[in-house]
Amino acid sequence: MKEIYLDNNATTRVDDAVFEEMRPYFCELYGNPSSMHFFGGQVQQKVNEARDRVAGLLGASTDEIIFTACGTESDNAAIRSAIEVFPERRHIITSRTEHPAVLTQCRNLARKGYRVTEIGVDNAGRLDMDEYRRVIDDDTAVVSFMWANNETGVIFPVEEAAEIAKSRGAMFHTDAVQAVGKIPINLKRSVIDMLSLSGHKLHAPKGTGVLYLRRGTQFRPFMVGGHQEKSRRAGTENSAGIIALGKACELAGIHMERENSQVRSLRDRLQEELMRLIPHSRVNGDGAERLPNTTSIAFEFVEGEAILLLLSEFGICASSGSACTSGSLEPSHVLRAMGVPFTCAHGSIRFSLSRFTTEAEIDTVIREMPPIIEKLRQMSPFGRGEK
Amino acid sequence: MWDYTPTVKEHFLNPRNVGEITDADAVGEVGSLACGDALKLFIKLDENKEKIVEAKFQTFGCASAIASSSALTEMVKGKTLDEALAITNKDIADFLGGLPEEKMHCSVMGQEALEVAIYRYRGMDIPEHDSEHDHGHAYPDHDGVIICKCFGITDSFLRKVIETNKLTTAEQVTHFTKAGGGCGGCIPKINELIAEINGSVVEEPRKRPEKLSNMKKMQLIQEVLEKDIRPLLWADGGDLELIDIDGSKVQVAFRKACAGCASSGNTARLVENKLRELVAEDVVVEEVAS
Missing domain, CATH: 3.90.1150.10 (Aspartate Aminotransferase, domain 1)
Incomplete structure (x- = not known):
């Protein structure tokens, strides 16, 4: 059938063009992008090209793109980093309709003594911005709102929410896993600090993700033990997956x-x-x-x-x-x-x-x-x- | 995707005996829209009012709820009311070649509707339910108390399901009855029920003594841990060990399933509450590593 x-x-079907782009990087061009020799170097070039393509779709700079293994990893890394950067701040704001990747993390932190506020939504699923403005304070370490909801598709005004967070000195993260590739995003025009995306939601393979980290934003890595991704995400790059994700982002822009x-x-x-x-x-x-x-x-x-x-x-x-x-x-x-x-x-x-x-x-x-x-x-x- | 047997799929796609019987002798209704599944069972008896000649159903629910209802109507046909009453939820699940454990509550719903129908027919008193969130469990031996407030489930109902299906953990009880699947606040009570049914006799409610010497206090703490608390933890595959008693400070270490369990903090509070209830109000329980 x-x-x-x-x-x-x-999840989405991997686009044929995406698959073709990644295919040589398994059995032929399998070098480690970190290696000194020409064989790794040519993979490094393709990884850099992928980084350009992802940055292009988001309106970001290439040094703001950190490759990860999935959207969930990016969400986890972003929130953990924010609370480590601001150890004296003990308040976290998120919404009641977040994906479990964010919600579970926040609720676990609540058990460790963080004050967590989950902002409500109205009957149409719209974020209660008044409640958000009311509860944010100088103790807020991080605000994490999804860009678009996975179940209903409802879009949150994250650019506006980010400005409110910045005015109180808090870090702003958005889980944009459902939004990237479906609606135009231009991070140059916003003050969002961190954004998470997932490859398999936009016709790239599973096991690929990105954490966007605005230039100049303090960061404490989640994965340590290697210099990859400028030591912001240790571990040998999933080069074939990264190259595929780059192509998928290029196609998403075109489509x-x-x-x-x-x-x-x-x-x-x-x-x-x-x-x-x-x-x-x-x-x-x-x-x-x-x-x-x-x-x-x-x-x-x-x-x-x-x-x-x-x-x-x-x-x-x-x-x-x-x-x-x-x-x-x-x-x-x-x-x-x-x-x-x-x-x-x-x-x-x-x-x-x-x-x-x-x-x-x-x-x-x-x-x-x-x-x-x-x-x-x-x-x-x-x-x-x-x- | 659920791993449904071919029989479950067949009864879901081609359910038998869907509909109403307008001149039914017995009707049993359980569940509600609020809790996600509901079943209305209609039964028609022969002229002598001895045997079931026809059974029909209306079900709101998932594939296994529909298949369980269909199976039930097939199973009761030709049976006397007493024979029908002997059908257990396990029989319904077996008829379908088994159900995923998370879906066993569908077979329980079928068995329940059957009982309600027959008891009603026999003129036995069945309490009405009106709350929107009430699951509508109706039991004639309904002097039971509500254990699970989220789904409106009583101890007498839980007792029966635990015994019939030989359940040993609170998680199983949730899969079979939904109890404990909402806020989870009743899980300690479910564990107590399981422990009680599975042989650890819980005695009459005891009161804490008015005055205790240090020696007596230590003895009583040990006794309560052995007799009241460890059996509860065993039911969930866990255990604890008493490490030290210093005045009112009780140090315990969790073992087996309790060790490293994310909710061991809650378990520590459970232990503390029990000790405060039965030993002394000022007991403080501390979880220690080792």
């Missing part, structure tokens, strides 16, 4: 326009048609500024895992904020933070598109989805919306 892949916020026109219009059509054809459904984060590729739709009275498995019968791959898919017992912390009622949270499905998504694929989903919801509602004791 050919897959219809609408789960691009989970940015298309991501925001073609992908957006496919997403909009999917969303509008499903809302039109399926009663008792609503878009999570409707009304907020959102990524062009993401839509999270709540179908009342049915449960997400059952929807996903029936979609899977047609080759359609999506994901859910339901509790049952993760093995936990409560629905997604993001939807709960938004105050999405339990009746909707359990039946929320996320579709996340990419530049590889076709018109025909969207047509298939629009055709297959309504009978699936209908079938499950027929089966449900709440099916006709009596309760």
Whole structure:
């Protein structure tokens, strides 16, 4: 069965051109970029080119790019560094809808005596900037807000939030794993200190990530024991992965326009048609500024895992904020933070598109989805919306 | 992706006996929209009101909830009410070739709905539930107390599931009943229940003595650790060792699963609370390495 892949916020297909770019760096050009000989040196050149390409996509300088192994590593490194740089400051600010890579780290620090404030969101998933302005103080070491939410695609005003943090002398980090490659980013125009991104969310392979570190920002490395990445991230470079990530960033820049026109219009059509054809459904984060590729739709009275498995019968791959898919017992912390009622949270499905998504694929989903919801509602004791 | 057996998949994709029976003899409803799964079971008896001739269901829930409901309706057909009452959640899971442990609560929900239906039919008193977050567990022997506030689950219900499925850890209890899966505040109580059911008898609530000599105090601390606390930890695969007692300061080291456990801080507080309850109010527990 050919897959219809609408789960691009989970991971993406490696672009063919990206794969071709990295292919020689396994069996032929396998030298260590740190080596003195010509054989390592030619890899070093390609790693530098990749660094240029990543910097180009972000509007950054090459010396501000640190390659890591994943988005989670970058998030962890950024927050840990910030609190080590400001040992006298004991307050951390983040949001209730962060990815666990940030949230778990902050909650662990809370157990070690840090004061952690998780800023709330409104019903559309928008960050409560008033609360943020109220709680930030001179004790705040670091503020970490995601650029865009992985479940709903809702975009936070991180550039504005960064300016507020800087005015109080705090470090500002953004988890931009879902934003990079989908919306234009220009770090030259902002005061963001640190930004995390992940390669496999933008058509590069898994196991690649970047921590952007603004020039002049103090940093305490997470991985030590080598001079790589100017001693800011020790460990032999994943040269093939880095080269792939560079190519993926170059392609993301080229396709940015298309991501925001073609992908957006496919997403909009999917969303509008499903809302039109399926009663008792609503878009999570409707009304907020959102990524062009993401839509999270709540179908009342049915449960997400059952929807996903029936979609899977047609080759359609999506994901859910339901509790049952993760093995936990409560629905997604993001939807709960938004105050999405339990009746909707359990039946929320996320579709996340990419530049590889076709018109025909969207047509298939629009055709297959309504009978699936209908079938499950027929089966449900709440099916006709009596309760 | 869940590792569902072919039988679970088959019953999910082609569920048997979906729907309502308008002139049903017995109806059992458990769960709610709030907690993510709910099952309404309809049963029709033969003319002599002896055997089940028809069973139908409506389910809101995941694939394993739907498959468990479908399996249940197939299993009860042709059975007398007493025979049907003998069906355990484990029988439902076995019928499906097994369920992932995290999904065992789906089989429990099926068994529960069946019991509720039959008890209702027999005119036994079943308490009504009205809270939105109440899981709607209904038990006729419902003089039990709520253990898990998040999912509204009573000790009598937990007792039954722990015994039927021979559960030994709080995590298993969560997978089978959801209890403890919300805020987690009731996990110590679940551990107490497990310890009690699995043989370590918990006696009548004791009171701490009014006055204690130092010697008596040390003896009592040791006794409480041995009889009350270590069995709780064993249930989770953990243990502790008493290192020293200095006045009211009790030093312990955690062993096995408790050693290096992220929540050992909480466990230390649990130990402290128990000692304060049964020995003296001023006991302070300190975790020491070694």
